[in-house]
Amino acid sequence: MSSDPAVGWLLHPQLAQDTVRVGDLALCRVLLINDANYPWLLLVPRRPDIGEIMELTAADQSQLMGEIMQVSRVLKAITVCDKLNIAALGNVVPQLHVHVIARSKGDAAWPKPVWGAVPPRAYDQTTQRQLIGLLREQLPLIAAD
Amino acid sequence: MSSDPAVGWLLHPQLAQDTVRVGDLALCRVLLINDANYPWLLLVPRRPDIGEIMELTAADQSQLMGEIMQVSRVLKAITVCDKLNIAALGNVVPQLHVHVIARSKGDAAWPKPVWGAVPPRAYDQTTQRQLIGLLREQLPLIAAD
Numbered sequence: 024m025s026s027d028p029a030v031g032w033l034l035h036p037q038l039a040q041d042t043v044r045v046g047d048l049a050l051c052r053v054l055l056i057n058d059a060n061y062p063w064l065l066l067v068p069r070r071p072d073i074g075e076i077m078e079l080t081a082a083d084q085s086q087l088m089g090e091i092m093q094v095s096r097v098l099k100a101i102t103v104c105d106k107l108n109i110a111a112l113g114n115v116v117p118q119l120h121v122h123v124i125a126r127s128k129g130d131a132a133w134p135k136p137v138w139g140a141v142p143p144r145a146y147d148q149t150t151q152r153q154l155i156g157l158l159r160e161q162l163p164l165i166a167a168d
Numbered sequence: 169m170s171s172d173p174a175v176g177w178l179l180h181p182q183l184a185q186d187t188v189r190v191g192d193l194a195l196c197r198v199l200l201i202n203d204a205n206y207p208w209l210l211l212v213p214r215r216p217d218i219g220e221i222m223e224l225t226a227a228d229q230s231q232l233m234g235e236i237m238q239v240s241r242v243l244k245a246i247t248v249c250d251k252l253n254i255a256a257l258g259n260v261v262p263q264l265h266v267h268v269i270a271r272s273k274g275d276a277a278w279p280k281p282v283w284g285a286v287p288p289r290a291y292d293q294t295t296q297r298q299l300i301g302l303l304r305e306q307l308p309l310i311a312a313d
Contacts, residue, residue: 075252077240088233095222107220110255114271114279126259134259136283 028083031071035118038067045155046164050086051121053094053162055155058143060132062102062125062154064094073119076111087121094123097161101154102127108136173228176216180263183212190300191309195231196266198239198307200300203288205277207247207270207299209239218264221256232266239268242306246299247272253281 034052042054042065051066068087073079079087095107104125111121124137132140146154179197187199187210196211213232218224224232240252249270256266269282277285291299 075240075244076254077237077244077252084233084237085230088229092222092229095220099220099222106257106259107222108255108257108259109221110253110257110281112251112253112255112281114251114253114281136255136257136259136281138281 029069029071032069033071034067035116035120037116038065038118038120043151043155045158046162047166048090048093048163049165050083051090053158053164055151055158056143057145057151059146059150060141060144061127061130061137062098062104063137064098064123064158066090066094066121066123068119070119074113074117075119076121078119091121091123093162097158098123098125100161101125101157110136112138174214174216177214178216179212180261180265182261183210183263183265188296188300190303191307192311193235193238193308194310195228196235198303198309200296200303201288202290202296204291204295205286205289206272206275206282207243207249208282209243209268209303211235211239211266211268213264215264219258219262220264221266223264236266236268238307242303243268243270245306246270246302255281257283 042056045053045055050068052069054065056063068079068083076084091109099107102125105128106126108124108126113119126133187201190198190200195213197214199210201208213224213228221229236254244252247270250273251271253269253271258264271278
């Protein structure tokens with residue numbers, strides 16, 4: 024038995040496939056979606072068997088809001104975007120994951136939501152490495168790899 | 169001068185046009201979108217000149233998360249839906265508003281996000297009145313009209 028609430032948590036394989044790992048905040052794993060159309064992050068609470076925010080404990084809900092705000096501020100500062108889009112949908116991948124997306128007027132889907140709007144466009148390695156470097160510098164990560 | 173943080177707040181006319189008012193929680197106005205395809209609520213913090221969650225005070229951010237959870241639980245209990253979709257987008261209407269949508273397998277857009285998926289379908293008056301009645305019964309509203 025363990026009191027670590029992260030025990031039993033594994034990242035859903037579909038989320039692993041679509042993303043690169045930025046690192047871990049106290050509650051959430053932070054992932055960068057491999058789509059250069061928009062700087063697009065996912066926050067995944069490291070808690071097993073959670074599909075809805077309301078299934079988290081009240082303390083974790085509060086921590087999640089705090090981490091969404093931390094990621095929002097850093098993403099806004101790095102990208103100088105026009106709008107943040109924040110969403111927990113999960114109709115396809117049942118593991119709770121929160122999208123935080125930097126939207127700019129004139130981006131590939133603007134002003135529509137990003138889901139299904141245009142095919143993803145893979146990052147070139149340099150751009151992706153730079154973005155991840157900036158995120159790792161500015162987020163209070165407890166682990167990055 | 170007033171210390172009431174709601175002073176100067178007015179509901180954006182586009183949000184008013186698309187919705188029926190359910191009532192007010194401590195922070196947010198709760199609105200029902202007039203689209204019978206999905207039970208679809210909006211939470212609008214009664215704070216002027218706010219476009220992003222991160223522009224709210226920390227206390228209001230915490231209150232917002234609490235109200236999203238209250239609305240989530242009530243909407244799930246009333247609709248017995250398969251999934252909640254929660255989102256703050258705001259690419260078109262700049263006033264901060266949070267969508268809380270009850271999604272069911274086989275609904276008009278499933279499993280896609282609802283925005284732009286199918287044309288809205290107006291409620292018949294009886295169904296709308298019943299849904300609003302249930303919401304008003306179960307939400308801790310401070311005002312309803």
